């Protein structure tokens with residue numbers, strides 16, 4: 001039983017500089033990475049906006065997959081653009097620019113047939129727009145959301161309103177510390193759960209992921225797969241979210257065990273995403289490759305107490 005996922009977020013042109021090279025005006029955006037990753041498990045209904053410069057060639061990124069584009073608007077103007085530059089060890093990233101362009105005037109309109117979607121993913125966009133999406137959907141089973149320091153610093157009140165309506169928040173460690181205004185991640189997690197989300201997933205880059213267990217019984221931790229080839233971490237977080245929510249939608253369960261497995265599927269998808277610039281690796285990925293790497297994850301952390 002696989003349940004459809006409504007996903008809202010950015011579709012973008014990214015420019016990226018890493019110690020291994022540069023890519024200019026390549027396809028990116030939270031909704032793009034999320035939907036391609038989640039489409040390995042379930043149907044994704046995308047709500048986003050692009051400008052006239054996002055043509056048929058760019059649209060091919062979504063092609064041949066269970067991705068419904070009835071909610072992807074094309075309007076006059078330029079597509080959202082973002083540029084990021086990574087440090088030597090790829091753990092630090094500086095945003096060089098964020099041009100909202102068509103996102104500045106975006107008013108998400110959820111198509112009628114999307115409104116009863118059982119799973120909703122609010123990608124990293126203005127919290128006010130995330131709220132507008134929630135106002136248009138009817139009693140979803142699960143609402144997951146992402147955000148980033150850009151919005152924590154500029155729209156905290158709106159973000160806090162959204163968090164009251166979110167079941168799972170998926171953010172990185174520095175964002176968790178900033179949102180909670182506490183340097184300790186365990187304390188930060190307690191504070192953030194008090195803002196609304198039952199479950200908090202903290203992404204820690206090459207150090208993996210920490211998830212608070214829904215039963216309230218501590219954390220589940222997953223490492224990141226040690227990889228020989230890491231070219232571009234951009235979109236790893238959104239790809240993680242796509243694998244995580246996609247897996248949950250495909251199994252239809254929200255138990256501790258299912259959430260732990262979802263963490264591994266999310267980490268697996270993210271480990272492929274970083275192996276090439278933009279969505280290069282995700283677009284050639286196959287389900288058997290995903291399943292093989294999930295087995296490698298099992299070996300990575302399994303040990304016997306003798």
Ligand code: AMP
Nearest residue numbers: 010012028029082124234235236237238
């Ligand atoms: P991640 O590496 O998972 O944090 O996601 C990077 C993606 O998020 C890039 O493809 C960007 O286009 C997109 N992005 C960066 N900043 C923003 C923003 N302020 N709002 C929406 N999307 C953004």
